[in-house]
Amino acid sequence: MIQSSLKERAILVDFDGGYYDWHRRDKKVEKDVGSRAGVNSAAGRYKKNIFLDNDIVLHSLRQIVQHAREASNNMTLPWHPSRRLLLNLNFLKHTKMVQEHESAIAEVLEHLDEHWDEMLEGARTSLGNLFVPTDYPNLSDVKAATYIKATFYPIGDDTDIRLSADEEMVERIKEEVRKSASRTYDDAIFHVWEKLYSAVSNAKENLDKVAHGADGRFRTEWYSHLEELVPVLKGLNLDGDKRLDEMADRLSTFLDDHEERQLKRKRGVCKHAASRMEDVYNDLTAVFGPMRQQRGAAA
Numbered sequence: 001m002i003q004s005s006l007k008e009r010a011i012l013v014d015f016d017g018g019y020y021d022w023h024r025r026d027k028k029v030e031k032d033v034g035s036r037a038g039v040n041s042a043a044g045r046y047k048k049n050i051f052l053d054n055d056i057v058l059h060s061l062r063q064i065v066q067h068a069r070e071a072s073n074n075m076t077l078p079w080h081p082s083r084r085l086l087l088n089l090n091f092l093k094h095t096k097m098v099q100e101h102e103s104a105i106a107e108v109l110e111h112l113d114e115h116w117d118e119m120l121e122g123a124r125t126s127l128g129n130l131f132v133p134t135d136y137p138n139l140s141d142v143k144a145a146t147y148i149k150a151t152f153y154p155i156g157d158d159t160d161i162r163l164s165a166d167e168e169m170v171e172r173i174k175e176e177v178r179k180s181a182s183r184t185y186d187d188a189i190f191h192v193w194e195k196l197y198s199a200v201s202n203a204k205e206n207l208d209k210v211a212h213g214a215d216g217r218f219r220t221e222w223y224s225h226l227e228e229l230v231p232v233l234k235g236l237n238l239d240g241d242k243r244l245d246e247m248a249d250r251l252s253t254f255l256d257d258h259e260e261r262q263l264k265r266k267r268g269v270c271k272h273a274a275s276r277m278e279d280v281y282n283d284l285t286a287v288f289g290p291m292r293q294q295r296g297a298a299a
Helices: 002-006 027-037 056-075 088-130 139-145 167-211 221-236 242-257 260-265 267-298
Strands: 010-018 023-025 047-049 077-080 083-087 147-153
Touching: 010 056, 010 088, 056 083, 056 088, 056 147, 056 221, 077 167, 083 088, 088 139, 088 147, 088 221, 167 221, 167 242, 167 267, 221 242, 242 267, 260 267
Parallel strands: none
Antiparallel strands: 010 083, 010 147, 023 047, 077 083
């Protein structure tokens, strides 16, 4: 059984996170704008930043939560509408990631403690007539709204079904569970290869542009994406495919051999890196291309 075999080497994780929304709808402004334009106030909405020019700390909290969610998704596989599959190989990495982001949130909230009154006064000055005291929360509300949390669940399978129904009905439900598990398993495997293909394609495209002078700017997003994906790639190898592990090793060596600062400064290094990435891309396409075609035909 697919899921039975996973019970010993994976767990389900429900990652959640939130942050305080510091924007408010201002109906008075909507009414004023509508009146000047000669239209009903319902013609548009106005959302104001209640911490105008004083929201850097709040931006920072949002970024931490968003990055934690992205990092969690990067280490896990789609499995259930609200839960993702985390293989044991990535469990410690995931736990450490959550702890680091929780510490980062705590540090920013401590800063918020010290500067809250300044932020309120600064907002009053920046917003002028748009400042409305009732728009503002208590600091405790902001803290309560900012969090990240990972909840873990065991993996269930058809043997977990307990129904007081006739035997035929139970067997039919078990069969549906097995079929669903098989589809989910296949989807998760495809997701890993698709994610890898997207990262490598993006890397190849950007390196080619810099190496051949089509774009002199070095864009860091693709390199950062590889740095995040490669260390957890083997922990996403659901079916132990050696080809995926080999790709992880090749990309790990690539990152070791080509530091980002070197690629930024030297076009010659970029040309060599582009050539190596093209080889990886071609080999990856040879594997992923048929997968994608088969999936398209089955759809």
